[in-house]
Amino acid sequence: MAKYSRLHGSVGLISLANPPVNALSSVVRHAISEKVAKAFRDPEVTCVVICGENGVFCGGADIREFASTMRGPPLVPMIDAIEEGEKPVVAAIEGVAFGGGLELALGCHYRIAHYKARVGLPEVTLGLLPAAGGTQRLPRLTGVAPALQLITTGRHVAAPEALKLGIVDQVTEQNTVEVAVQFAKSVVGQALHNRRLSLRQLSCPPDGLFEETMAQIKQRARGAVAPIACVQAVKAAATLPFKAGMDKERDLMATLFNSGQAKALQYSFFAQRSVAKWNLPNGAHSGISKARAVHRAAVIGLGTMGRGIVVSLVRAGISVIAMETNEKQLHTGKKMVIAILEKDAQKHNAAPRADLVHFTERLSDLSNVDLVIEAVYEDMVLKKDIFKQLSMICKPDAFLCTNTSALNVDELAAVTGRPEMVVGMHFFAPAHVMKLLEVVYGQHSSPEAVATAMQLGKRLGKVSVAVGNCPGFVGNRMMKLYVEQAHFLLEEGATPEQVDEALEEFGFAMGIFKVSDLSGLDVGWRVRKEAGLTGAGVDWKEPPRRRQGRRYSPLADLLCEKGHLGQKTSRGWYLYEKPGGRDPKPDQGLHSFLVEYRSKYGLKARRIDKDEVLERCLFSLINEGFCILDDGIASGPEDVDVIYVHGYGWPRHRGGPMFYADMVGLSKVLERLEFYHQAHPDVPYLKPSPLLRKLVRNGSPPIREWREFLKRPHSHL
Numbered sequence: 001m002a003k004y005s006r007l008h009g010s011v012g013l014i015s016l017a018n019p020p021v022n023a024l025s026s027v028v029r030h031a032i033s034e035k036v037a038k039a040f041r042d043p044e045v046t047c048v049v050i051c052g053e054n055g056v057f058c059g060g061a062d063i064r065e066f067a068s069t070m071r072g073p074p075l076v077p078m079i080d081a082i083e084e085g086e087k088p089v090v091a092a093i094e095g096v097a098f099g100g101g102l103e104l105a106l107g108c109h110y111r112i113a114h115y116k117a118r119v120g121l122p123e124v125t126l127g128l129l130p131a132a133g134g135t136q137r138l139p140r141l142t143g144v145a146p147a148l149q150l151i152t153t154g155r156h157v158a159a160p161e162a163l164k165l166g167i168v169d170q171v172t173e174q175n176t177v178e179v180a181v182q183f184a185k186s187v188v189g190q191a192l193h194n195r196r197l198s199l200r201q202l203s204c205p206p207d208g209l210f211e212e213t214m215a216q217i218k219q220r221a222r223g224a225v226a227p228i229a230c231v232q233a234v235k236a237a238a239t240l241p242f243k244a245g246m247d248k249e250r251d252l253m254a255t256l257f258n259s260g261q262a263k264a265l266q267y268s269f270f271a272q273r274s275v276a277k278w279n280l281p282n283g284a285h286s287g288i289s290k291a292r293a294v295h296r297a298a299v300i301g302l303g304t305m306g307r308g309i310v311v312s313l314v315r316a317g318i319s320v321i322a323m324e325t326n327e328k329q330l331h332t333g334k335k336m337v338i339a340i341l342e343k344d345a346q347k348h349n350a351a352p353r354a355d356l357v358h359f360t361e362r363l364s365d366l367s368n369v370d371l372v373i374e375a376v377y378e379d380m381v382l383k384k385d386i387f388k389q390l391s392m393i394c395k396p397d398a399f400l401c402t403n404t405s406a407l408n409v410d411e412l413a414a415v416t417g418r419p420e421m422v423v424g425m426h427f428f429a430p431a432h433v434m435k436l437l438e439v440v441y442g443q444h445s446s447p448e449a450v451a452t453a454m455q456l457g458k459r460l461g462k463v464s465v466a467v468g469n470c471p472g473f474v475g476n477r478m479m480k481l482y483v484e485q486a487h488f489l490l491e492e493g494a495t496p497e498q499v500d501e502a503l504e505e506f507g508f509a510m511g512i513f514k515v516s517d518l519s520g521l522d523v524g525w526r527v528r529k530e531a532g533l534t535g536a537g538v539d540w541k542e543p544p545r546r547r548q549g550r551r552y553s554p555l556a557d558l559l560c561e562k563g564h565l566g567q568k569t570s571r572g573w574y575l576y577e578k579p580g581g582r583d584p585k586p587d588q589g590l591h592s593f594l595v596e597y598r599s600k601y602g603l604k605a606r607r608i609d610k611d612e613v614l615e616r617c618l619f620s621l622i623n624e625g626f627c628i629l630d631d632g633i634a635s636g637p638e639d640v641d642v643i644y645v646h647g648y649g650w651p652r653h654r655g656g657p658m659f660y661a662d663m664v665g666l667s668k669v670l671e672r673l674e675f676y677h678q679a680h681p682d683v684p685y686l687k688p689s690p691l692l693r694k695l696v697r698n699g700s701p702p703i704r705e706w707r708e709f710l711k712r713p714h715s716h717l
């Protein structure tokens with residue numbers, strides 16, 4: 001929809017009206033074309049202003065329409081008609097002008113923006129390019145280099161920066177539409193030729209700009225094709241006349257539009273929004289559960305996790321009590337938190353927010369906070385002791401949260417006098433950088449507690465996903481099997497380099513062995529000791545390489561025993577030039593160790609190809625994802641996918657593990673899992689999940705229909 005009115009007798013005002021973001025659906029495009037033609041026809045109208053209702057100019061093309069055949073007038077001729085018009089057209093930009101919204105504004109002769117508005121061409125994040133003239137007009141407005149950067153990254157620009165770049169002509173703190181109307185009246189009668197971007201000549205881009213950008217993108221894009229097409233389109237703007245550049249833009253878009261990557265990225269966009277609408281098996285959901293405001297929070301433990309959480313809370317303007325009993329750790333933690341906050345302040349040219357943090361060694365200082373996040377190391381006895389004390393010290397309506405990455409939230413809740421106020425808030429390291437937050441609800445967690453943790457996550461700028469309570473929750477439960485498979489592949493003949501190369505070619509930022517070296521091999525070692533898989537708790541009556549009745553690889557434990565803990569000790573799965581070194585090199589010592597290990601256990605090394613690496617690592621993880629859905633630990637495949645994309649480096653252009661399974665084909669995933677399960681009967685989790693079988697039996701429905709096959713939650717409310 002778009003509304004039309006006449007202001008001051010001579011100004012035609014067209015308001016886009018398609019809440020919530022005035023996306024350019026076919027109806028809206030039709031209405032704009034019609035209203036623009038009407039304004040141009042009306043002899044009383046001397047100028048036109050285009051704006052959006054409800055404080056938003058336009059969020060771009062309607063992404064929901066991309067899944068079906070496009071109907072209605074296309075954007076390109078509509079924008080061309082505006083630009084070609086003989087009456088000045090001014091875009092009044094409030095809120096956002098993104099994608100097709102900015103392209104519409106670029107077709108206007110002038111752009112006025114509210115100082116809080118943002119503009120950008122984020123199509124690349126959806127696997128596309130700005131194909132309504134954006135790749136051809138923006139470089140003609142800003143010069144090639146800034147346009148290339150904006151289009152290939154999809155970065156949003158705030159109005160003041162947009163003004164500097166020349167994207168907008170004026171920024172105002174007043175009513176943008178009123179300012180635009182006055183402006184439009186003031187330019188009536190002035191020549192428009194120069195204001196038509198399609199007619200502008202481009203100045204020569206710096207030498208080597210496209211080659212350099214292309215090389216950087218190929219390195220960073222991890223197989224994503226849209227950024228490459230964006231470079232090609234902008235290059236066309238710099239080298240071809242406007243019309244030929246538009247043809248190139250259209251052709252490139254045609255190859256992207258139906259690609260699997262575009263589908264995956266658009267799925268990811270909606271998945272990220274759908275997880276905010278959480279629902280629990282007991283019937284509670286985001287629509288009916290109210291969050292409580294958190295004014296004062298506390299964080300217990302100032303290790304890496306605790307520090308990151310403190311910084312995140314302060315950045316959101318929440319006052320924090322940071323508590324740590326170890327004096328040295330308190331001192332180091334305090335120094336590091338303040339250093340990060342000072343760096344933030346420098347970046348934003350503002351005063352540091354360190355006044356919001358109070359550091360203490362006393363738990364009793366937490367008596368008056370609204371919410372506590374415990375972030376001590378993974379020791380159930382220690383955590384229980386803390387929760388018992390918190391239950392007595394904190395005010396009765398304070399929420400008690402744990403940052404555990406795998407331990408039982410119900411067990412912790414049970415030692416408090418308020419199990420309904422206990423939830424897990426599982427941050428990912430470093431917590432002030434990583435986007436993901438798993439909000440873990442226990443058996444007794446109240447809807448209010450879940451809503452408060454989810455709301456707090458949003459305030460901290462996190463992508464929060466509500467998940468059920470089980471060992472490892474969603475992310476780590478799936479990850480465990482992926483890591484195990486990688487270790488088995490080494491036993492069978494692969495090297496860490498081969499496994500990592502296959503995973504990196506798939507699109508992971510880092511292969512699993514490099515990640516393990518980075519985070520430290522001792523992290524998993526501690527967890528395996530707790531689980532009785534290695535160390536004192538092991539039942540040595542079992543045959544070697546078997547634990548708790550199934551196949552087990554002690555490879556990582558053996559490296560830990562040798563003190564090879566990864567980057568910090570300069571040796572792990574790779575070799576580093578010094579402790580703390582970042583550059584992994586193949587380690588001949590490790591290769592010899594693998595040869596000796598195989599010979600000791602009578603294992604014959606065989607050649608393992610990339611397909612097997614991917615299938616064994618990824619399909620086992622995916623199979624566990626189906627089990628998680630079947631158990632109701634995640635409420636839908638989108639939850640699993642959002643967790644993997646935002647917390648585990650799964651390539652976004654592959655949508656997430658469950659989306660990937662859908663793309664590969666569920667029957668193929670099932671068939672390969674059956675094959676591997678037969679080949680490795682001592683690895684029970686390779687047995688295909690009942691849900692996967694059920695979906696295949698039902699004709700492998702597309703991912704958006706999977707929820708219909710999940711067990712329905714029963715409301716206990």
Ligand SMILES: CCC/C=C/C(=O)SCCNC(=O)CCNC(=O)[C@H](O)C(C)(C)COP(=O)([O-])OP(=O)([O-])OC[C@H]1O[C@@H](n2cnc3c(N)ncnc32)[C@H](O)[C@@H]1OP(=O)([O-])[O-]
Pocket residue numbers: 020021023059060061062063064075096098099100101122123126128129130131132270273274
């Ligand atoms: C073909 C020619 C080339 C052009 C290509 C393009 O323009 S491609 C497009 C390029 N543009 C982009 O990539 C911009 C994508 N959008 C955004 O970045 C943000 O939504 C925002 C900044 C506009 C608003 O942020 P916020 O935190 O205030 O709100 P929120 O994010 O929660 O969204 C609210 C609701 O609106 C929905 N929705 C939003 N946009 C679209 C859309 N374009 N379409 C459809 N729906 C859209 C969203 O799903 C959600 O729906 P729900 O869950 O309530 O049913």
